[in-house]
Amino acid sequence: MKAENSAVAIFPSKGMQVFSCLIYILGVSVLTHCISRRLSAEEWSRSSIREMPWVRICVLLVFVDSWLFLFTSGILVFGIGLETQELDCAMGIYICIVFYATSKILIYSFLLEKVYLVWTPSVGSSRRLKSPIYVVCAIMLGLYGAVIASMIAGRIHYLDSEGICIIGLQRYSSLALLAYDLLINIVLTGLFLWPVLRTNLVNPRLKAVAIRTLVASAVALTTSTVNMLVLALLQGHERGWVCLGSCGADVIFNALALFWVTQSRSSSEAISTRGNTRESSRLPEFKIMGRDGAVPQRAESRSAACH
Numbered sequence: 001m002k003a004e005n006s007a008v009a010i011f012p013s014k015g016m017q018v019f020s021c022l023i024y025i026l027g028v029s030v031l032t033h034c035i036s037r038r039l040s041a042e043e044w045s046r047s048s049i050r051e052m053p054w055v056r057i058c059v060l061l062v063f064v065d066s067w068l069f070l071f072t073s074g075i076l077v078f079g080i081g082l083e084t085q086e087l088d089c090a091m092g093i094y095i096c097i098v099f100y101a102t103s104k105i106l107i108y109s110f111l112l113e114k115v116y117l118v119w120t121p122s123v124g125s126s127r128r129l130k131s132p133i134y135v136v137c138a139i140m141l142g143l144y145g146a147v148i149a150s151m152i153a154g155r156i157h158y159l160d161s162e163g164i165c166i167i168g169l170q171r172y173s174s175l176a177l178l179a180y181d182l183l184i185n186i187v188l189t190g191l192f193l194w195p196v197l198r199t200n201l202v203n204p205r206l207k208a209v210a211i212r213t214l215v216a217s218a219v220a221l222t223t224s225t226v227n228m229l230v231l232a233l234l235q236g237h238e239r240g241w242v243c244l245g246s247c248g249a250d251v252i253f254n255a256l257a258l259f260w261v262t263q264s265r266s267s268s269e270a271i272s273t274r275g276n277t278r279e280s281s282r283l284p285e286f287k288i289m290g291r292d293g294a295v296p297q298r299a300e301s302r303s304a305a306c307h
Helices: 014-040 046-050 054-080 086-119 125-130 132-142 144-153 171-197 204-233 240-262 267-272 274-280 299-306
Strands: 155-159 165-169
Touching (some): 054 240, 086 144, 086 165, 086 240, 171 204, 204 240
16 A cells, blocks of 8 residues: 555654654744744844844844745645655655755754854954955855755656655765865864963853854764764665655754854843844954963954844
8 A cells, every 4th residue: 555545654663653743843943943043143134134143133034934844844744745746745855955955054054153263353244355364264165065965966856666755865975074074064163262261261152152162163073974884874765755754853952052152151141132133233353362372352242242
């Protein structure tokens, strides 16, 4: 009997069906909370929106992208059904590639911006292309386009003899994604932490941001590595609900790690700093690390920009 005759047939047991459903329900709920917290912490006047730092825009876009991924894949798995026809099965891998890749690009852009903030003496966006560190990291980020192309070329989607949807990536695609994820995370996180931790920090808030970034990057990198490694070991062939569920759990952990890194120490602090966004984006030039290892007093404002 084809799996399309029963929505339960794609799951080996009721327990796994409930577990898969919980990933989407809890994930959408948690990400809705993250989005609402970020929206409430911003001032949504026209001038504030125009002057909102790119770091905060990246954070919001990561949460929205992750929410959309969980919402659409949840509807596909438990609403439309992956086994209804081959086109629905193919939609599973396309949804995974589009939203998963977009989420990664936004997270890498967030890390790139943090690297720029600690390595350049000016906050002005017009000077980005004059920063060698920023240019090199931006080129590395641009190489992700080749990884996305390999994911599209190496996509797998078909209905097996029992009518079960199988999706995934060819081994070369999953290994390319795994290698790139490891490289870019280590490089960007290391470039952010190196100038911060090698100085004698007088700003506890900046030090807390550095520690949080290290922990969150380790957690996010671990989940992504396990996800891609399992896919590679399985020759890129996974049941549709397993592949979408594992990628969903991956984006949830990445979004939560990002939320933890960027959250203020209290809600009142987040609200009170809304009015300072424009001033912090027009600070005079300073360097986060000097030859004497001292951090100027303006580092407090720079750490606020990192959030």
